[in-house]
Amino acid sequence: MSIVVDGLHKRFGSTVALDGMTFAVRPGLVTGFVGPNGAGKSTTMRVILGLDAADAGTALVDDTPYRSLRRPLRHLGSLLDAAALQPSRTARNHLLWLAHSQGLDGTRVDEVLALTGLTSVARRRAGGYSLGMRQRLGLAAALLGDPPTVMLDEPFNGMDPDGIIWLRGFLRSLAAEGRAVLVSSHLMGELQDTAHHLVVVGRGRVLADGRVSDLVAEHSSLEQAYLTLTRGAVEFSTREDVR
Template sequence: MTIEVHGIRKRFGSTVALDGLTFTVQPGRVTGFVGPNGAGKSTTMRVILGLDAADEGTALVDGAPYRSIPRPMTKLGSLLDAAALQPSRTARNHLLWLAHSQALGGKDVDRVLELTGLTAVRNRRAGGFSLGMRQRLGIAAALLADPPTLMLDEPFNGMDPDGIIWMRGFLTSLAAEGRAVLVSSHLMGELQDTAHHLVVIGRGRVLADAPLPDLLAVHGTLEQAYVDLTRGAVEFRTSDETR
């Protein structure tokens, strides 16, 4: 099960958001998806999910557009915005609402609450959750239908140190089960400890698409690789940075 992005181009008015983006997310590994603000990461994820339409190119999940897949959460689970929930619903009811849309039931909800450490707070209203807890709830939603492919945008945001350690191990375990996992993040240290492969983009183009060890062999650290590769694609720089 893969995510295949091929030749995606997307404009918003006169602004080019994606400029021929091509990469593949393979099963059995965590693929880090990184780039400066405005590089096109969120737009790419929205195109994969069919929330934005590409002007050119294709984005396929298991060989088909996401929007054409019956019960699509059984193929690809996603977390784009941890705040996208009805705050008056309890955590369990939020997940039940999603589960019913995919012909799933309460046992599936209880399974993912346990997986993400939310069983004890399942009857609390989600609007009162911290950002870290909302991230866990979003990941629980992504896992509801036990999909072979996952796509997570900034899952480390709002996590305390214990949560970050849990997230690292959790992502690694998902890949070890043979799932394809795409993770967008600005936290290079966390990706260096988690990712197997990196796709680096800037200004809507792929700047690097390589195994993590290959990047580390050249640049030493993932943070340095990021700085070196995206130097010409950063929108806002100080005068010192342009020297």
């Protein structure tokens, strides 16, 4: 398994963010991580990256805590917040700064700029990018280390229709290369025809974990499966970043 989450519990004050979250992400598949706002998706991803500490349970990348990995971008590439960049830097310089921290050079930077369709705007300041372009830049950063696992939090946000179509195909191509791809969303439609596997969550716990084909067979459609499984799993967070 590329990512293994086992029995995660997390509270923020009196708010229960994670309540035994458990699932695994497998190579060669796009795994959709879906649930309503407040379900615990972003908190789980932050725990995986060591940005938040779990009260109980474990989250491992390649059988190792992320913080213990040497050159972590070579193991797991992630995109949690497309706005997390220095707006005065060009896109290329933003990526060069990250690349140097991982022992990579400008050649790899130019490769990921081309992969994400940013070559023509690489020398523009990132602060002038639209949200959709910042999502592409975040994806380029996630791919810098050519990692076997990619984790993306709501990457469709800000994408125009053409961008959404492109991203769906791009995620499938990453999985076809043998990578494990974890993609969170609170909208089932964003993952339609993209995800091979779904982890449906609500109130900080897993509600369903299975192949898309199995969920469709059981519920007649993905949308119906989502509505049935998340019924009653309303937003419970008092913190904007606990999702």
